[in-house]
Amino acid sequence: MKWVYIEDIAKYVGEKVELRGWVYNKRSSGRVRFLLIRDGTGILQCTIFSPEKEHPLFDKFEELTQESSLIVRGKVKEDKRAPGGYELEVEDIEIIHIAKDYPITPKPHGVSFLMDHRHLWLRSVRQHAILQIRAEVIRAIRDFFDGRGFRLMDTPILTPSACEGTTTLFETKYFDEKAYLSQSGQLYNEATAMAFGKVYCFGPTFRAEKSKTRRHLLEFWMVEPEVAFATLNDIIELAEDLVVYIVSRVLDKRKKELETLNRDTKPLEKIAKPFPRITYKDAIKILKEKGFKIEFGDDFGAPEETILSNSFEKPVCVTRYPLKVKAFYMQPDPENPDLALCVDMLAPEGYGEIIGGGQRIHDYDLLLQKIKEHNLPIENYQWYLDLRKYGSVPHAGFGLGIERTVAWICKIDHIRETIPFPRMLYRMYP
Ligand code: 4AD
Ligand code: MG
Numbered sequence: 001m002k003w004v005y006i007e008d009i010a011k012y013v014g015e016k017v018e019l020r021g022w023v024y025n026k027r028s029s030g031r032v033r034f035l036l037i038r039d040g041t042g043i044l045q046c047t048i049f050s051p052e053k054e055h056p057l058f059d060k061f062e063e064l065t066q067e068s069s070l071i072v073r074g075k076v077k078e079d080k081r082a083p084g085g086y087e088l089e090v091e092d093i094e095i096i097h098i099a100k101d102y103p104i105t106p107k108p109h110g111v112s113f114l115m116d117h118r119h120l121w122l123r124s125v126r127q128h129a130i131l132q133i134r135a136e137v138i139r140a141i142r143d144f145f146d147g148r149g150f151r152l153m154d155t156p157i158l159t160p161s162a163c164e165g166t167t168t169l170f171e172t173k174y175f176d177e178k179a180y181l182s183q184s185g186q187l188y189n190e191a192t193a194m195a196f197g198k199v200y201c202f203g204p205t206f207r208a209e210k211s212k213t214r215r216h217l218l219e220f221w222m223v224e225p226e227v228a229f230a231t232l233n234d235i236i237e238l239a240e241d242l243v244v245y246i247v248s249r250v251l252d253k254r255k256k257e258l259e260t261l262n263r264d265t266k267p268l269e270k271i272a273k274p275f276p277r278i279t280y281k282d283a284i285k286i287l288k289e290k291g292f293k294i295e296f297g298d299d300f301g302a303p304e305e306t307i308l309s310n311s312f313e314k315p316v317c318v319t320r321y322p323l324k325v326k327a328f329y330m331q332p333d334p335e336n337p338d339l340a341l342c343v344d345m346l347a348p349e350g351y352g353e354i355i356g357g358g359q360r361i362h363d364y365d366l367l368l369q370k371i372k373e374h375n376l377p378i379e380n381y382q383w384y385l386d387l388r389k390y391g392s393v394p395h396a397g398f399g400l401g402i403e404r405t406v407a408w409i410c411k412i413d414h415i416r417e418t419i420p421f422p423r424m425l426y427r428m429y430p
Contacts, residue, residue, distance in 0.1 A: 001016055001018045001073050002017050003017075006041050014075070015075070016073065016091070017073070017076055018071060018072070020069075021070070021072075022037070022039075022099075022123070023064050023099075024036040031050055031051065031052075035072070038123070043084070043125070045087045046090050047089055057090060063095065064098070067102040067120075068095065070095050073094075075089045104124065116429070118421060125260060126260065129256075129258075130418060137402060137409065141400075143245075143249075144241075144246070145223075148198075150198045152199070152200060153200070159179065160177070160178075160180070161187075161376065163184040163327070164207070164327055168207040168208045170206045170208050181205075182205055184205055185201035185224050189201050192226070194387055194391070198228070199226050200224060200225040201223075209425070212425045214302075215353075215404060216425075220401055220404075220419070221403065221419070222399045223400050223402065224399040224400075227395060228395045230394070230395060232341040232358055232359045234396060235357055235396040236317055236343050239400070240317075244271055261412070267348065270313050270314060276312050276314060278317070280318060280321045280339070281320070283308055284296055286308060296322070297322050297325070305353055306350045308346055309348055310348070314348060316346050318346060319343045320333055328371060328373070330358055330359075330360070331359040331361050332361075343355070343358055344356050349411065351404065353404070354400060354405050354408065357397055358398070359394060360397075362388060362395065367385060371385075
């Protein structure tokens with residue numbers, strides 16, 4: 001008998017097939033026994049019917065517990081009453097393993113308990129839906145960049161120097177030297193962009209963030225494009241195109257999962273180009289009007305981002321922050337050298353920053369000066385300075401955080417559910 005997956009079940013109506021999976025739930029009604037089987041791709045109702053009171057499969061049914069693993073064989077039927085519209089008329093059950101006292105029962109559990117059991121929590125319908133959407137977001141991102149001629153260039157995780165400031169570095173030993181876990185692939189991306197024109201890197205990044213918020217992970221995944229000869233405007237357009245592409249792909253391919261999450265898709269359907277653009281100065285004005293005590297020169301925290309993000313229906317691009325709240329590599333605005341040619345994209349519905357990027361300094365002397373001003377060890381940045389010595393060109397790029405993007409698209413409260421095994425302040429288990 002053919003082993004098939006539940007997501008393909010519609011193709012096998014009237015045929016006898018084999019499913020391999022786990023018991024999600026079970027119930028009885030008169031002479032019928034219902035088994036809800038999950039196989040990783042979906043959940044299917046499997047029914048055992050007997051005109052007699054006794055039936056050998058009824059005994060097996062009794063033995064099965066939540067999350068026991070099994071193989072079931074039977075005939076696929078279309079049935080409007082079944083959840084999903086299909087069911088399997090069971091002819092045979094092969095028990096693989098009986099699960100004893102599965103800790104996550106259908107009753108509600110506290111978050112801390114669920115986080116301690118994250119390795120099992122992943123099997124629940126809601127977590128499954130979120131992580132399917134995450135996988136779709138990642139697939140969309142790869143298709144987007146590959147389809148536009150960007151080259152995937154993997155950047156190192158172990159690095160000798162900081163990209164995004166020295167306060168959030170994870171330090172580790174590198175034999176007799178010190179190394180830091182990468183905060184961003186950007187600096188290396190700038191080198192590969194000079195070799196390949198347009199590139200992207202996509203990998204885990206690490207920040208020893210001491211803040212315990214709904215938006216921060218210590219280990220998160222970031223996709224970072226970098227384009228030689230691009231300006232700030234070019235990469236804002238690229239960022240808009242990317243976000244539109246991701247959202248429309250999820251709307252197209254992951255309807256069922258969005259439904260499972262009760263995600264109202266109307267706000268997502270509005271995500272089209274162009275996105276509103278405001279400057280940092282405009283943002284300060286909006287915040288002041290809303291009663292915030294904020295002055296020009298202050299950076300935005302989560303509350304400020306939430307307010308700004310709630311002020312627009314689409315993601316908003318905030319440009320030209322003061323240089324002093326941004327990283328050392330930011331190109332100054334020729335019209336006001338205290339401002340950076342940078343952009344943060346804030347997702348709507350209160351979600352805040354999903355993208356950070358901008359134009360990089362391409363002048364050798366200016367970059368050297370900034371490295372010194374930021375007290376960074378020049379010897380570790382010599383290679384980076386070299387890029388400004390041999391055919392330096394204006395260039396720009398950005399980073400999009402996967403987990404923040406998934407949290408927004410799924411409209412979930414906390415970033416911890418957007419990655420299989422979140423790394424957070426005071427939590428590294430499981
Ligand atoms: O704004 P950030 O710090 O920008 C950079 O790292 C640049 N070097 C990227 C570049 O230009 N190539 O981070 C970019 C994005 C943020 O907008 C956010 O989505 C995500 O990375 N991010 C985090 N996500 C989860 N947890 C954290 N602690 C994050 N820090 C940043
Ligand atoms: Mg940022």
